[in-house]
Amino acid sequence: MNSINNKSFKQECKVINLAFEYKHYTGDIAYAIITDLPEDVLNERYKEELSAYRPFVILSRAMGLVIQEHHRNEDKFRKRYSRNVVDFEAVYDLLSIEDTQTVRELELCEAKRKEQIIEAGRKAMKILTPLQRRYIIRFYQDGATLAEIAKETHTRTDTVWENLEAARRKFRKALDLVEAA
Numbered sequence: 001m002n003s004i005n006n007k008s009f010k011q012e013c014k015v016i017n018l019a020f021e022y023k024h025y026t027g028d029i030a031y032a033i034i035t036d037l038p039e040d041v042l043n044e045r046y047k048e049e050l051s052a053y054r055p056f057v058i059l060s061r062a063m064g065l066v067i068q069e070h071h072r073n074e075d076k077f078r079k080r081y082s083r084n085v086v087d088f089e090a091v092y093d094l095l096s097i098e099d100t101q102t103v104r105e106l107e108l109c110e111a112k113r114k115e116q117i118i119e120a121g122r123k124a125m126k127i128l129t130p131l132q133r134r135y136i137i138r139f140y141q142d143g144a145t146l147a148e149i150a151k152e153t154h155t156r157t158d159t160v161w162e163n164l165e166a167a168r169r170k171f172r173k174a175l176d177l178v179e180a181a
Contacts, residue, residue, distance in 0.1 A: 009049045012037060014064060015056075021067075023158050031056040034064035075145055078161075124171045132167040135160055 014034040018025045031053040035042060039058055043050065050056070059067075125133060131153075138144040138152070146164075150157045 006049060009046045013042070013046070015053055016059075016064075016067075020156065029055050029057050032059050033057070034059045034061060036061050075147070078146075121171065124173075127170055128167050132163050132170075135163050136167050139164060 012035055016032040016034065018027065018030060018032055033042070033050070033053065033056050035058065037045070042058065125136070128136065134153075135149055138149050139146070144152075146157045146160050149160045153160070
């Protein structure tokens with residue numbers, strides 16, 4: 001009966017560890033339970049399962065969807081931001097160049113700059129740790145989410161993010177050297 005009740009609990013409720021989900025959370029309540037069950041019904045049906053999560057806050061499924069959508073959007077934003085090292089297309093918009101000769105010169109400069117950045121990226125890949133290299137490839141080349149990478153490597157999402165940030169700093173340093181040259 002206990003395993004059946006536990007299965008029902010997982011179907012009707014989702015448990016969120018607030019400290020895990022929200023890195024800087026320091027509140028007294030450790031868990032949130034996402035469910036559409038009223039609190040009295042929840043306590044009556046799943047008293048034993050809930051004992052491990054007390055104290056907790058109850059959130060509706062609609063609130064859970066909002067949180068899930070927020071995480072998905074944040075992940076998309078981080079990917080887009082970190083993947084756009086240099087926006088070459090924006091050069092035209094910023095400069096509003098009319099002269100075709102100047103545009104051709106600018107295109108040649110951009111092509112050379114792109115080659116320099118690619119070479120700097122290759123050099124930077126060599127100085128990354130094997131784990132950072134794996135995360136970079138999965139995230140940027142394969143398009144995996146932070147959650148997918150964390151699940152594959154049995155780590156936390158914020159650990160994956162921190163490793164990606166460290167790798168990005170190494171890349172930025174390599175790119176800065178190219179810009180200085």
